[in-house]
Amino acid sequence: MTLLFTNARLIDPEAGTDSIGAVLVQNGRIAAVEKNDTNPDQLFRTRNIGAEDVTLVDCGGKCLAPGIVDIGVKVCEPGERHKESYKSAGLAAAAGGVTTMITRPDTTPAIDSPETLEFVTRRAQADAPVNVLAMAALTKGREGREMTEIGFLMDAGAVAFTDCDHVVADTKVFSRALTYARSCGALVIAHPQEPGLSKGAAATAGKFAALRGLPSVTPMAERMGLDRDIALLEMTGAKYHADQITTARALPALERAKANGLDITAGTSIHHLTLNELDVADYRTFFKVKPPLRSEEDRLAVIEAVREGLIDVISSMHTPQDEESKRLPFEEAAAGAVAMETLLPAALRLYHNDQLDLPTLFRAMSLNPAKRLGLACGRLAEGAPADLVLFDPDSPFVMDRFALKSKSQNTPFDGQRMQGRVLETYVAGEPVYRRN
């Protein structure tokens, strides 16, 4: 099938441009990108394409960007399919403009063997309309004691290794796992946090946590965790990605590590970019995430770090939780929020506030995550897979959590005014979502 997107506002994160143009898609790949030139006939003539073979998509001046590559999506198979299945997660991803989900291994049981990895890969292929790539656990059962079969798991398709929000507290175990992973060329994704300090915490230390009487963790715990990991990277030379950097204090350490040439990248979550600790208000458990929401100063510092490119990746950290695990006193309630469908509208808040432009947003949501994982997608360039999202950045709406496609509806944005919606999503040139 040949598709031509015309009259599109092209968001090219690689070139850093935002301009009107056209994109030609053939055989699931981007065949041509024409900026500032929307005359289709010329495109066809140079390529020997008959106009009658082409499906025209008039974008009406709306934005066309490379589809989002979301590192760290939790799909609750195996173990808790009632919270999220590959089918529901896939539909949510498509509706959110996420064309590649990079799934987390913190399931029950954990994805820590080639057999469980094969199971989820099969489930994903059968049920999800978008690309699904799996991460595997770094240690068996995510218990931080013995490393997993990193080589076999890579053969089975694991794109990265992570114990998710479990910190491998035993430094010897972690340094060996990093050393071994380096020899396999595997990417290790860690959660930088000092686990002794953060144990039992439900909020960030400060006036708000003190007022609400919530057990809290100092933001310094994130820097301490990152400092340790950076020292281990110097020792081992491993390929490392910090899943979420959420505090201002951790940024200088990250900057130095990058300047010193370590193979390190960092992500942050959309919630830490768009919400702060005060949003918890009267113990609203939908705002309980891990690490906890931070101060406004931290939030602004992290936005700035994304703008500069110091923080490479924005993730949804999609974490479905059912009503029962959220309708509890704040300390007892489960952490996490569903976010694939709200990722783009939430990110567009930063655009509408003039904090980040669209190419910068898509650099962090599409280009950088793809590059870090060695994927060909995430770009608006000839030869790249035609994973595309067409969206209207201005369309206003009020978020209704019951309209979400996820099986779980634990979003902190429920009832909030948002601006910007996905219109259409394409994976390998095939439409997987179209807004009614």
Added chain:
Amino acid sequence: MPNAPTSIDPMSFNQRHLLGIEPLRPHEITAILDLADSYVDLNRRAEKHAEALHGLTQINMFFENSTRTQASFELAGKRLGADVMNMAMQASSIKKGETLIDTAMTLNAMHPDLLVVRHPHSGAVDLLAQKVNCAVLNAGDGRHEHPTQALLDALTIRRAKGRLHRLNIAICGDVAHSRVARSNLILLGKMENRIRLIGPPTLVPSQFAEFGAEIYDDMREGLKDVDVVMMLRLQKERMDGGFIPSEREYYHRYGLDADKLALAKPDAIVMHPGPMNRGVEIDGTIADDINRSVIQEQVEMGVAVRMAAMDLLARNLRASRQADQHGAA
């Protein structure tokens, strides 16, 4: 039979629940204390009954051990003519895996009018209050708030000092884990007092300075010229080297003895929410010194303040139900 005073303007206390001191405005605090004053008189008579809560059902739900607070609430309810029921929640459904919301739904079906709740987690009482149709009183949630304790402390101070503003008040001990400290800090701050927090930095985190309190880790310095010394109870589980090195070192540096108390104003009063650890945070002779210690008065004020709080909430509850009936008709 003496009747409850009715001179309080119902508009002066405009709350559906008593979940904390934070939502209260200064005049609402004064309204509770004024009414409580009259209940102190009632409680000192031989005939102690009033009818303010006649016909209403009060349920005390304690998810955490309590003898004193529960007894105080029970007595307060009974003196005002409520039907009082105690539920020891630790022993029952929680063990069977019932959630707090389920418990609330079950209770709703019993049509209580006043629900008194203590829970080990901050915010749990707020959560419960969102799900039930009656007035909820927070009898302590985690390390968040314990409003009736702060109100009874305020009443005790007001009666002893003749005022509740422009006093120098020291709160000493485990502020970090204390809901009593939080509620007192908020209440006394709202009434425009100067508050000092005294304790080792492991138990008095620096962020409390943002509440407008002065922080001292030297008790002698902190007690200089204060009008009120509030001691906090030190929980046993904090003493084992985790937060402080030992009981005896704590007593040496932060225990209230005659020596340290001499630095406060000569007429300074000594308070403690109880139960006391004699010889850990407070010297036994000071606790018993009738010229300095108001610890017994605090217990007495506790009953009166709880009567006042339940009375005011019941008035608002009846008023809103009447409004609903008129609305329906």
